[in-house]
Amino acid sequence: MKCQDFETLIMDLARNAMGDGALRARAMEHAGSCRRCARRLNDEQALTEVLRRAAEDRAESPSHLETAVLFAFRERQGNRPPAGSRRRLLWAPAWGIAAALAVTVLGTVLFRILVPSQPAGVLVEGKATGEVLQPDVSRADGQTATASAVSANRTNDEAATAGLAAARRAGGGSKPQTDGPSPEVSTDFIPLTSGAEIASMESGQLVRVLLPRNAVAAYGLPFNRDLADRPVAAQVLIGQDGMARAIRFLGDQNGRTVQTNLSTTK
Amino acid sequence: MTPENASDIELLRRAAAGDASAFAALYRGWQGRIYRFALRTSSSASIAEDVVQEVFLALMDGMARFDPALGSFSGYIYGIARNHVLRRTIREQPGAQVLDEPEENEPDLQEMNGNPSDPLSDLARREMVETLHGAIASLPMRYREVVVLCELHEMKYAEAGGVLGCSEGTIRSRLHRARSLLLQKMHEKVKANSPERKIQPARCVS
Numbered sequence: 129m130k131c132q133d134f135e136t137l138i139m140d141l142a143r144n145a146m147g148d149g150a151l152r153a154r155a156m157e158h159a160g161s162c163r164r165c166a167r168r169l170n171d172e173q174a175l176t177e178v179l180r181r182a183a184e185d186r187a188e189s190p191s192h193l194e195t196a197v198l199f200a201f202r203e204r205q206g207n208r209p210p211a212g213s214r215r216r217l218l219w220a221p222a223w224g225i226a227a228a229l230a231v232t233v234l235g236t237v238l239f240r241i242l243v244p245s246q247p248a249g250v251l252v253e254g255k256a257t258g259e260v261l262q263p264d265v266s267r268a269d270g271q272t273a274t275a276s277a278v279s280a281n282r283t284n285d286e287a288a289t290a291g292l293a294a295a296r297r298a299g300g301g302s303k304p305q306t307d308g309p310s311p312e313v314s315t316d317f318i319p320l321t322s323g324a325e326i327a328s329m330e331s332g333q334l335v336r337v338l339l340p341r342n343a344v345a346a347y348g349l350p351f352n353r354d355l356a357d358r359p360v361a362a363q364v365l366i367g368q369d370g371m372a373r374a375i376r377f378l379g380d381q382n383g384r385t386v387q388t389n390l391s392t393t394k
Numbered sequence: 395m396t397p398e399n400a401s402d403i404e405l406l407r408r409a410a411a412g413d414a415s416a417f418a419a420l421y422r423g424w425q426g427r428i429y430r431f432a433l434r435t436s437s438s439a440s441i442a443e444d445v446v447q448e449v450f451l452a453l454m455d456g457m458a459r460f461d462p463a464l465g466s467f468s469g470y471i472y473g474i475a476r477n478h479v480l481r482r483t484i485r486e487q488p489g490a491q492v493l494d495e496p497e498e499n500e501p502d503l504q505e506m507n508g509n510p511s512d513p514l515s516d517l518a519r520r521e522m523v524e525t526l527h528g529a530i531a532s533l534p535m536r537y538r539e540v541v542v543l544c545e546l547h548e549m550k551y552a553e554a555g556g557v558l559g560c561s562e563g564t565i566r567s568r569l570h571r572a573r574s575l576l577l578q579k580m581h582e583k584v585k586a587n588s589p590e591r592k593i594q595p596a597r598c599v600s
Contacts, residue, residue: 175580183546183547188430189429338448
């Protein structure tokens, strides 16, 4: 056997993965007569040993990720239509369009009846100066207001305030950053349980999760169907018992995982 | 199909039907492997954490469509993880060696092997593994993936080929090259740590 042939076999030799016993014997015979190849084999065997030690590494993902992933699974299951409703789903868009048209027509009629007509000049003035009319308020603010409204509808319990305020502080302020093409999902914290449960929290964790984008619709928030295939980032406030207490959507799936111990003062 | 694989597929089937406990079992069975794969291929704990989440999120979307006749669950889930690692690494570490390195820029194997020595025995056990992890992180991605899958995750060549989309022969040849590069990098590390040491190249007489 030549050194070149030995070189083609050395990896299997070192990894103890050579099936052909006769070939192995010839290779070992060569290593016994060639100092250089013997050293090569020694190096390869040492590398194999270190690699095997490295393979014993049993590093695992942080435990809070499990909570986040299982939360996402439950969210998804919660948003999934029940089995057998596929036929109804086919009609859903048509019914939705009809309902939207009806609301629009009704709203226009009511608007014309209830609101006195304004001179067109006001609108022109507003657009020109940018002071009277400011329809383009910050989208993030607008959505925060929307989320707050949803939040208020879900619970009016004032006791939730302390826990959520602490979560906001831990999460880097009350106004989450927006990034990329999905500012429609930046919200304030939305309670998932009663306010009393949030107020009674002594500590908790803020966990960043990625959710299917249609999860935002479950909270009555705008849902950009163009981005339906991209996940949306959210922060979930997890109590000591592992239960999710509140959520806020970030609209930034590039953000880093946030894990913060909260200390709410009681 | 291995019993473990059968079990995974059964869990997947139940999870697709909405069974949260099955999905949790699937998560617990796989999160460690996916995390370590992502950690060793991206060298970033934060990317690895995100990849774990994104893999299981993708699994939620794709579990009903998974067909065991088309490939193993292992290949499927590692494949998802690999795609996410590549996407994140390219996006967040634009200077990293993600793309393949031209063969001609790599050191010649025989030339590299002209400095045989026994440096690994000079390192403490823990330092060796740390040095190895550093060396793996510095490999071009195509070699890094093969080392992580075949050596650290102890996959067969065929299984690794399924994940990486290449033949067993390609996996074998990449692993051979990867191991040579690892040895070279570890030699360099040892030399850097003990500059006074003179390594005498041996001559091949056969």
